[in-house]
Amino acid sequence: MFIHIVGVLWILLVVKAQxxxxxxxxxxxxxxxxxxxxILLMSTGILAYSGxxxxxxxxxxVLWERYFKNPIQQFIDVCCVANVSVFILxxxxxxxxxxxxxxxxxSDTDICSMILQFRQEERGQRGLTPGSELQTYSLLAPRNLRxxxxxLILPLQHxxxxxxxxxxxxxxxxxxxxxxxxxxxxxxxxxxxHVSCFMNFIEGIIT
Numbered sequence: 001m002f003i004h005i006v007g008v009l010w011i012l013l014v015v016k017a018q019x020x021x022x023x024x025x026x027x028x029x030x031x032x033x034x035x036x037x038x039i040l041l042m043s044t045g046i047l048a049y050s051g052x053x054x055x056x057x058x059x060x061x062v063l064w065e066r067y068f069k070n071p072i073q074q075f076i077d078v079c080c081v082a083n084v085s086v087f088i089l090x091x092x093x094x095x096x097x098x099x100x101x102x103x104x105x106x107s108d109t110d111i112c113s114m115i116l117q118f119r120q121e122e123r124g125q126r127g128l129t130p131g132s133e134l135q136t137y138s139l140l141a142p143r144n145l146r147x148x149x150x151x152l153i154l155p156l157q158h159x160x161x162x163x164x165x166x167x168x169x170x171x172x173x174x175x176x177x178x179x180x181x182x183x184x185x186x187x188x189x190x191x192x193x194h195v196s197c198f199m200n201f202i203e204g205i206i207t
Contacts, residue, residue: 007052008045017044076100076135080126087139087188093146099128099135099192128192145191152187155180 011017065073079086079100089095103126104117127134155176 004049004052004056008048011048011052012045017048072136080135085188085192089139089141089146089149093141093143095139095141097137097139099126099137101192148187149184152180152184 076098079098080102082100083102085100086098087095088097102117103120104113123131126132128137
């Protein structure tokens with residue numbers, strides 16, 4: 001954001017683009033005796049701001065994210081190494097899904113297996129569907145998914161607070177937490193693998 005503002009000020013003050021806001025018919029980079037028009041001055045600032053924004057987006061997409069740093073892709077790679085997929089329900093039935101399941105089915109491996117796994121990844125085995133490399137999706141979840149999720153997470157919502165863990169009920173709470181997360185993991189895994197008989201999903205392309 002700081003670079004963006006500096007770029008806009010550089011265009012307006014150093015390049016003298018603010019002189020385009022003059023009511024004079026001819027464009028010029030030198031100040032004239034006529035006062036600048038308020039609407040034209042605002043329009044010039046908006047054009048400079050939009051131009052800098054477009055250049056930043058092109059730079060990030062073409063150069064920076066592709067050859068230097070892409071935080072989202074790095075997080076996806078970490079999910080694949082750890083063999084972890086991520087559901088993010090931002091609203092009641094809308095969110096995002098990152099398919100981080102490792103193509104070889106486990107996270108820890110030896111060097112020989114790793115070479116074979118890299119060959120599988122070269123063939124595009126990371127994606128949700130066979131032969132696909134697409135791992136990030138917008139999710140429009142069915143209502144049944146949210147109902148089942150709320151039902152599974154219900155035991156955790158009624159668990160004792162952390163300051164009560166020192167009591168005798170700690171072991172029961174700990175076991176209930178593990179069983180709840182295990183059930184949630186099994187539930188989402190069955191949903192992604194089209195195993196659940198209660199609900200299913202369709203992968204599509206938004207146009």
